[in-house]
Amino acid sequence: VNRDLYVYVLRLGDDALIAAQRMGEWIAHAPQLEEDVALGNIGLDQLGQARSLLAYAGSLADKSEDDLAYFRDERDFTNLLICERPNGDFAVTMARLLYFATYQHMLYDALQGSSDETLAGVAAKAVKEVAYHVDHATQWVVRLGDGTEESHRRMQAGLETMWPYTQEMLASDDLVGRLGDVAVDPAGFADEWHRRVAAVIEQSTCSLPEAAYQHTGGRDGKHTEAMGYLLAEMQHIARSHPGATW
Amino acid sequence: MRDWPLWEVFVRSRRGLSHGHVGSLHAPDAQMALRNARDVYTRRQEGVSIWVVPASAITASSPDEKDEFFDPAGDKIYRHPTFYEIPEGVEHL
Numbered sequence: 001v002n003r004d005l006y007v008y009v010l011r012l013g014d015d016a017l018i019a020a021q022r023m024g025e026w027i028a029h030a031p032q033l034e035e036d037v038a039l040g041n042i043g044l045d046q047l048g049q050a051r052s053l054l055a056y057a058g059s060l061a062d063k064s065e066d067d068l069a070y071f072r073d074e075r076d077f078t079n080l081l082i083c084e085r086p087n088g089d090f091a092v093t094m095a096r097l098l099y100f101a102t103y104q105h106m107l108y109d110a111l112q113g114s115s116d117e118t119l120a121g122v123a124a125k126a127v128k129e130v131a132y133h134v135d136h137a138t139q140w141v142v143r144l145g146d147g148t149e150e151s152h153r154r155m156q157a158g159l160e161t162m163w164p165y166t167q168e169m170l171a172s173d174d175l176v177g178r179l180g181d182v183a184v185d186p187a188g189f190a191d192e193w194h195r196r197v198a199a200v201i202e203q204s205t206c207s208l209p210e211a212a213y214q215h216t217g218g219r220d221g222k223h224t225e226a227m228g229y230l231l232a233e234m235q236h237i238a239r240s241h242p243g244a245t246w
Numbered sequence: 247m248r249d250w251p252l253w254e255v256f257v258r259s260r261r262g263l264s265h266g267h268v269g270s271l272h273a274p275d276a277q278m279a280l281r282n283a284r285d286v287y288t289r290r291q292e293g294v295s296i297w298v299v300p301a302s303a304i305t306a307s308s309p310d311e312k313d314e315f316f317d318p319a320g321d322k323i324y325r326h327p328t329f330y331e332i333p334e335g336v337e338h339l
Contacts, residue, residue, distance in 0.1 A: 032250065034271050034282040041285050139278060 004175055006060040007078070008183050009119065010068070011219060012107075013053030014079035017069055019100060020046035021234050025087055038136060042097070045129040052122045070238035074228055075221040082165035084218075084227045091151070091158035094140040099162055101133035102196050103169045103186070110184040119182065138200050145204025156206045163209035168216045169193075252301040253279040255286075257293035265297050273298075 023043030030036040054065040082100055087093045108130055111123035144155040172187035201208050217223065238244075250272040256265035268287050273279035279298040288296065307315055323329050 032272055034273060034286060037289075038282065038285040041289065136281065139281065143274065143278070 004178050005116070005182060006057055007175060008179055009053055009057040009060065011078045013050050013057055013068070014077050015083050015100075015104075016046045016053060017050035018077070018079040018083040018230065020044070020050055021230060022083065022085075022087055022093075026093065031090060039093075042133050042136065045126075045133065049122065049126045049129070052125075056118050056122070066238065070235045074223055074231055077223065077227070077231070078219050078221060080165070080169055081215050081218040081224055082162060082169060084223060084230055085162065085165060086226050088158065088161060089154060090140075091144050091154040092161050093158075094137050094144065095155070095158035095162045097133060097137035098141050098200060099166050099197060100169070101130050101137055102193055105130045105134050106189040106193060107184055107186065110189065113181075114183070115181045141200055141206075142204045145201070145206040152205065155204060159201060159206055160209045160212075164212045164215050167214040168218060171216070173219065250274050253283070253298045254301050254304060255279075255283045256297040256299070257283075257287055258295040259293050260291070262293075265295065268292070270301060276300075 020043045023039055023046060026039040026043075027036060030039055050069070051065055054068045058064050058068055080100075082096060085096065087096075105127065108123040108127040112120050112127060114120045114123065141155060141159075144151040146152070147155075170186045170190035170193055172185050176183045176185045198208055215224070251274075252270055253273055253276075254270050255268050257268045258265045271279065271282050271286055273282045276298060280296060283296045283298055287293070319325070
């Protein structure tokens with residue numbers, strides 16, 4: 001169809017796939033069994049979104065979702081950097097989930113009105129899932145921030161660790177402009193994103209991180225040092241046994 | 247986090263009229279208990295409504311009292327409607 005649509009769908013699919021991979025790392029490592037299940041559910045929601053989006057992207061380029069997930073190299077992935085950053089402690093992961101899920105929620109909410117029917121359909125299903133992710137992150141950010149001295153310190157540190165990767169999510173670019181009413185320009189909801197995140201942080205008694213150097217490059221395939229390790233773990237089985245089924 | 251309190255979980259199914267006990271879980275407070283219950287007990291569309299109750303708020307009968315609590319009901323067959331014969335000519339019963 002057109003190259004722009006393929007690149008756009010791939011971006012959203014890569015965001016969801018890499019976020020799911022990171023969430024999966026928590027399985028059997030969460031503070032409680034109940035939280036293990038919660039994080040597993042969230043990761044599987046993200047994986048489901050990734051599959052829908054990568055299958056759609058693949059259909060535009062004569063590739064399968066597995067080709068796209070397992071047989072591309074680091075520079076071909078166009079996910080936001082925030083998705084690939086290491087999990088850190090539980091507070092760091094909850095900070096990321098607050099930032100990223102709030103972004104995804106606003107994106108999918110608007111994308112329901114896309115003139116591309118497939119994207120609109122994926123967004124309509126995903127928006128409810130992501131609303132719950134926002135809620136889960138909010139509950140924990142508030143509890144840890146407004147908890148003990150130690151949990152407050154860690155929550156503040158988590159919010160600051162992920163902050164330098166937030167503005168990349170909200171940036172506009174030429175591709176989104178060219179796609180018109182097929183795509184959603186994140187710059188259009190950047191102010192509302194800041195309002196929502198600031199409200200949660202205020203409730204948590206933490207402070208909004210100060211302006212810091214903002215990393216970018218994910219959309220161009222320029223990743224952080226954490227990405228190679230993540231891909232190695234995610235892809236090595238599929239690459240060691242190409243075509244294997246299970 | 248090791249000493250999160252225990253909560254009992256009750257779920258009402260889509261077509262059910264009342265909440266039934268489905269199990270228990272740990273959570274730091276009621277709101278998180280509700281969310282944990284959603285994640286642990288309604289992953290496969292088991293329900294449309296959840297109650298969580300602190301396990302410590304439940305007063306339970308003791309196994310030691312089983313005899314005086316429950317055995318006396320054993321031979322009271324007149325407590326079952328099937329004990330009574332329906333007189334001839336009675337309608338709508």
